[in-house]
Amino acid sequence: MPKLKTKSGAKKRFKVTGTGKVLYAQAGKRHGMIKRTNKQIRNLRGTAVLFKTDGDNIKRFFLPHA
Template identity: 30%
Template structure:
C-alpha cells in the first residue's frame, strides 16, 4: 500500500495545538500595510484557530494532525 501524502501547502500553513485544535495565521498581513492602522496590524500578527466547520477539510489534507 502506498504512503499517505499530506498536502504540502497546507502543512506549511497549519499547526496542531496541544489540545488538538488547528492553528492558523491571519490573512491580510503581508503587503499594503501603510493604509492599515497599527491596532489592526498588531491584531493580525496573532495566530488564531481554524473554525470547527473547516477543521474536517484541513484534517483531510493533513492526515498526521
C-alpha cells in the same frame, strides 16, 4: 494501499495543537501596511484558531497524520 501524503502547502500554513485544534497565521500582513490602520495591524498579530468544522476538514483532507 498507497501511503497517504500530507499536502506540503498545508504543512506550511497550519499547525495542529495537542488538543486537536488547528492554528493558522492571520491574513493581511504581507504587504500594504501603509494603507492599514495601526489598530488593524495590531489585531492581525499572532495566530488564530480555525472553526471546528474547518479544522476537521483540514485535518481530514490535507493533514492526514495530524
